[in-house]
Amino acid sequence: MLRQTLGGALAAAIALSAAPALADEGMWTFDNFPAAKVAQAYGVKTDQKWLDRVQAASVRLTSGCSASLVSKQGLVFTNHHCVVDCVQSLSDDKTDYVKDGFLTTARTEEKKCAGMQAEVLVSITDLTADIGKATAGKTGIDFVKARDAAKGAAETAACGKDEAFRCQLVTLYRGGQYKLYKYRKYSDVRLVFAPEIATAFFGGDPDNFNFPRFNLDTAFVRLYENGKPIASPQHLIWQSRAPKDGEVTFVSGNPGGTDRMLTVSQLQTQRDLALPIGQLQRSELRGRLIAFGERDAESKRIATDPLFGVENSFKVFYGRQFALNDPAFMEAKRAAEAELRAKVAADPRLAADIGDPWGEIAKVQGPYADRFLRLRQLESGAGSLSELFLFARELVRAGQERAKPSAERLPEYGDAGLALMAKQILDEQPVDAALEQLYLGFWLSKTREYLTVDDAAVKQLLGKESPEAMAARLVAGTKLADPAERKRLWDGGLPAILASNDPMIQLALRIDPAAREARTAWETEVSGPTDRAAERIARAKFAAYGDAVYPDATFTLRLSYGKVAGWTHRGVTIPPFTTFAGLYDRATGAEPFQLAPRWVAAKDRLNPATVYNFVTTNDIIGGNSGSPVLNAKAEILGAAFDGNIHSLGGNYGYDGAINRTVVVATSAATQALEKVYGQTALVKELTAK
Template sequence: MGAPVGSNHDPVQRSNTPFTILGAASGLALALAAPPSARADEGMWTFDAIPVERIKAAYGVTLDRAWLDAAQASAVRLTNGCSAGLVSGEGLALTNGHCVADCAQVLSGDGRDYVQDGFLTDAREDERKCAGMQAEVLLTIIDVTDQVRAAAEGKAGRDFVRARDGALAVAELAACGQDQTLRCQAIGFFRGGQYKVYKYRRYNDVRLVFAPETASASFGGDPDNFNFPRYAFDVAFVRLYADDAPAATPNFLPWRGKPPAEGEPTFVVGNPGSTERQLTVAQLETQRDLVLPMLQLQRAELRGRLIQFGRDDAERARAASQALAWVQNSYKLGLGKQAALNDKAFLDAKRGDEAALRAKVAEDPALVGFAGAWDDIAKTQHAAAELFPAMRMLEAGAGGGSELYYYARLLVRAALERAKPEAERLPEFADARLPLIARKLADAPPIDPALERIYLEHWLLKTREALTVDAPQVRALLGRDSPERVAEALSGSALADPEVRMALWKGGLAAVEASDDPMVRFVLRTDPVARAARAAYEAEVSGPVDIAAEKIARARFAMLGDNAYPDATFSLRLSYGKIAGWEARGAAVPAATTFAGFYDRVTGVEPFAAAPRWLEARSRLKPDTIFDFVSTNDIIGGNSGSPVLDASGRLIGVAFDGNLPSLGGAYGYEGARNRTISVSAAAIVEALGKVYEREALVEELTGR
């Protein structure tokens, strides 16, 4: 099971976590040694810059405006870091089982375990809301590059960051106004080469319709994770609601009954989370030497704490199961990313790419003013090394995954910032962004105090370790107390109650400052040191790097034009490819598996034990039904749940993972071996009808 990117499931790094894997870098280096433009099926293309002619030349398929508009209108971004696709006119959306596992866990209780046993509904009234999950459908893309550049022109360091981010907030407000059914998100592309506002239709009510049991969704467990052949039924359905009724969604993907065929073109429409294909070598070296080792050590320790937490208590083990799964997955991915950056051939190829681009820039009189940008970024890396630990522990990763801390910081900072003129606020608290904060505070996913204590204690211990006992920031956090005792006190916060949170939100600064909640008092006391860490990093690292990165991006545009795609940003993209196997260790890996192969793989012992309902239904299933299949599409974490379309725009599968070679996708694409793994639409309908007996759901999908 691949982790969705952009989710909060990795408490050590609540941010985009791209797929990577050990051993992927050597082949990847060969791909990166080619010219720095898209190769073969490479690319995560924005919907306002689809390479229509290139796709036509490669596969003989013309993606006209109608095709692209229909695909865009049917694509869903889930705010937990996954993708989905609308598959009926009544708000039904297809995604992955692992994308709704947290929802299923929250809904469990009173002797019911919807993660282990699955979640099935017979009627609309059985559909249950996923607390904290929202869905967004892209309406339009607005280019705001000129106005953002004008706002930041001539500024440096932190002033540049504040001016740019302020202009982005203004652009969001201009695009969406106060319409609560919309969300506008300003996004930088090409490391600052472009800025665009993505305008979404927002659905705050997302309800779970169907999720299979863990034994089916993640059949094969960790041994099969990122591998193929694969036999996972990693499928789920949610429904978007508006005004307490199923949303009307006239644009949806037609379901194709015919199974996928080897060699046919495939198109993945989803929201890849984060790639780093445009970082300079100097930045990659900092990632290798500082950032990744620090995060990996913290993940390893947190993994051990979560394992120990649930070792002797079944209910604790259930409560921690999802958090543990995400930390374990993130740790594995981090190992692969570290291995890629440790691969000499990989970095040598990156250096060659960079040197070639720099030479061309230096030779062009119109671009020579950008030639020093790479050196400017390299000069900031010493400051990055000095300032990153404090920035990470006090600001970007503060709280260590604690939801209580997250809510307290939102409340404290919002109260402080809303009292200021908008131009003087932190950009994330601009007027345009306040409604989203209010919705987050009002949502009601349950919080486990015991897990909160683990996260807080681990964070405080690691902060003391990273910054040292005598650091003034650590003294501000702990005073004369221990991390263990501070964590125990903070985990008793009442902020788990949304009514308490909303009372503080509505009461503003006076209510927050008068609060006796231990977490609110803690954040009020420690917020100045976090702000100081952020200010220093923006002044000495973020600002100079972003200015230089914008120059590099503009040079790339001048040389490559539209022959390039931006790094992934958890925004809607299209990737194209075909169904195809590959070769591994001299042997051919097939493009697809079947139900018959699944039953051959069942041993009765975890993680290859089939769910009882699958064993009982064996005689009813067509054994030659295509189960899972692979394609050459270029994806990354965040694409989990992305619909896979055929040349006619019909749904033929849902993406849920990548193979081992593809996990170097944070840094590049290697078409000979990179593969996307998907569940076929044919398998979904066959299993829904004959294993799960969901005839109404089958009828809604197929019209029969």
């Protein structure tokens, strides 16, 4: 179904993906929003005052999601799946907030989310020329080091030691622009409300990335500072009415990443190498988590959240594979690339400046294939999902890197990022030993399988032990589950790390040279040359199309526009709305279509015609979860929580005919809070003017 769709309308749209955006396409930066185009298409004015208001109320969560301020007292609206890690960490074998929901009646009951930080963008500064000067004439690893050093220095200069802000130098257009994003950060984020997972994720994996949907994928957190809720006068106005068919909508959020500007050779490598290997490992990990959850009730509770994450990722990349396996899709990408190359060739001066970056990137695909598995198993994917190994890796590297000047460190250990890293390491959070053992055993076994038993790094990693025995020994022997021990090692720096006999720390130290070697080889042979060539492709696009081209997503604040609209596929028209009545019709009494007890009891109190979920034409991607969906007055109508099945190819392009954003409506959230959960104080706060 998905493959056939992608071969039709989406391929036609992608044929113009290098050119100015079509229809409702685009995840636009706030300093280059096409206001005139929106006014022409929808008759809506989005002036600077409008943009500033929306920006000031938009929130980025370090859980990888988006959100929005919706009251004067720091109340933030997002998705349930954006805070489920927090809900899980607050639960235990006696109180399961994931299963039963998290409700509060007073501020004193709001509980801190470990490791979570909220960020509000306050300014964007163009530093493209500065980075260009710092990297002039450099290639390969020298280019990477010079760029990263310049970025780190810029971040430090912009934020200094002011702990209220976080600065991030962002690469846009794959090197065509570099901009400094400055955020007001809030490190004390507390959970206010989360429904039961049976309600938030009603329909489970079968309904995921589909529509009709019936999900209350909502949650509220509150931002605190100095022990008190922050004042947030620049919040969005909560609109309790239902959206209207055809109504203009805007989505303000932080799309995590897209690959719409990749060359054809890069897409072929994704299709033939990176995606299949990732899917094989996700598939096996999914099976292991299912088996783990079948042990007993407590194991099922522990595995619920990670299984959801793995299944969601599997479905996302499944859709991407189908897109790249579609011949018409790839032919459209070739046509778009050929069009841009022809424009370059037609201008001798431009051609002399640009050269042949497409050919250079194609040559890099050989080293990419040679280096990919080693990088994945020893560096980028090391430890699988193990929190304990992540703690060890970051403690070891922080100890090593903090001993150097900031400009000489690995970029993630620069001064600008250390505060957040320390918070995520040191905040108290539960660690399940059995699940950790599963993750470590899986990673060790896959590393041995992919790199082979005879590989020097595998021998260094495992010695004479089996993956399963080593995983059991590491988890049983480590003290890193104790935040006090993590703090001791963080504060003690490299001397404390080197003196530690903790087996997880020893593992991280033992594998670190091989991991760094894999990373250096990758930056020298793959990412360095690729990034240098991609800069010139970006210059070619600017020369051909000006600023009418939007950048790939980078988990930074973007604004998309569209409207409430269903779609027609293969002769079947899908209406844009679902209702409470549809929820009760869809319920079967068996998972994942089983209603939570509160919803069974509340049926007669709810208006069955209330709009529950709806779809829009807005262009979004992962990371937009929790983004506010706004009307022309910048009032909030809902929160984006998913895309339809046709949108899974949206990583590579947008098709306005069938790509849809799936939204949970404020009309449903308001009524549910009041009539299902009895959260009258929360409703009063939301609806206060």
